[in-house]
Amino acid sequence: MDDARLAHAVAEAAGKLLLRIQDEDADGARGDHEANRLILDMLREARPDDPILSEESADDPARLASRRVWIVDPLDGTREFAEGRDDWAVHVALAIDGVPAVGAVALPRRGITLSSDAPPALKPAVTPPRMLVSRTRPSALCAAVSQALPADTVGMGSAGAKAMAVVLGEAEIYLHSGGQHQWDNCAPVAVALAAGLHASRIDGSPLVYNQPGSSLPDLLICRREFADSVLALVARHEL
Known part of the structure; x- marks a missing residue:
């Protein structure tokens, strides 16, 4: 196998x-x-x-x-x-x-x-885009970016459920800045990349795994057509 x-x-x-x-x-x-x-x-x-x-x-x-x-x-x-x-x-x-x-x-x-070996074909995106955020602790950054895009925010539970909702065409953007670990996003990122989505840190840098510490605190998984806009808004908010 x-x-x-x-x-x-x-x-x-x-x-x-x-x-x-x-x-x-x-x-x-x-x-x-x-x-x-x-x-x-x-x-x-x-x-x-x-x-x-x-x-x-x-x-x-x-x-x-x-x-x-x-x-x-x-x-x-x-x-x-x-x-x-x-x-x-x-x-x-x-x-x-x-x-x-x-x-x-x-x-x-x-x-x-x-x-990652058999991702589904991406469905057409909708406008305004749907942004997935934590259902219990959405961050101020997510709120600011969703308002500026603008995007409709949707609260959801686990990181995997949110990432797969983007893969399945049930949302366009998953932005997270509240702290995660490598196990929270490694598998979702592998599937998202295989499906043709954008996946990176929120500063646009690559997600790198098997690092000494387990922390990998922020994440953006989204349709590629929204990546530049979201990253630019994150940078503006973080200044």
Whole structure:
């Protein structure tokens, strides 16, 4: 099985497990723990030489010496999961030389798994564009950019759910400045790039993975036709 199919299979398997847990008791802590164990077991069996960076496991600095590193978030959107919502996700990605080379994002409650080897064709954008923001803590930057574009803001849960909404043509822009980690966006970025979307830091610089610290605090995923305008507005607001 190649890396892309492995990522897809692992994300789907974890998603099925999480659906059972959500239907039984919606326990986010249990979901994080059991999905993490399943993902690690599957990846270690299939790729025993590859290190893994997971939100739910202690970081092993030895990964920094490897060209290939799996970066996973077993349950992105634990709050939404515990509330019985559908805007949570499973992220499984492979970074090679710091680049998000392979990724799969499962949206289990929606019955969808999107992967970098078979992204959907992009649908036509709508006007005004729809900008996805955090449903619980949207940033002042997002508010300023959405007003200046202008764009209609839509609150949503996990980073993976928001990124995949852009991939699926349910929104045009996902802007985030409130702090994230590498596992929050590596798989979504891999899928978004494969789909032909723009993905970068909010200063326009590339997203680089397998770095010493886990923090990767800001992110822009959007239709390419909006990238320059959004980046210019971010720069203006940040001055």
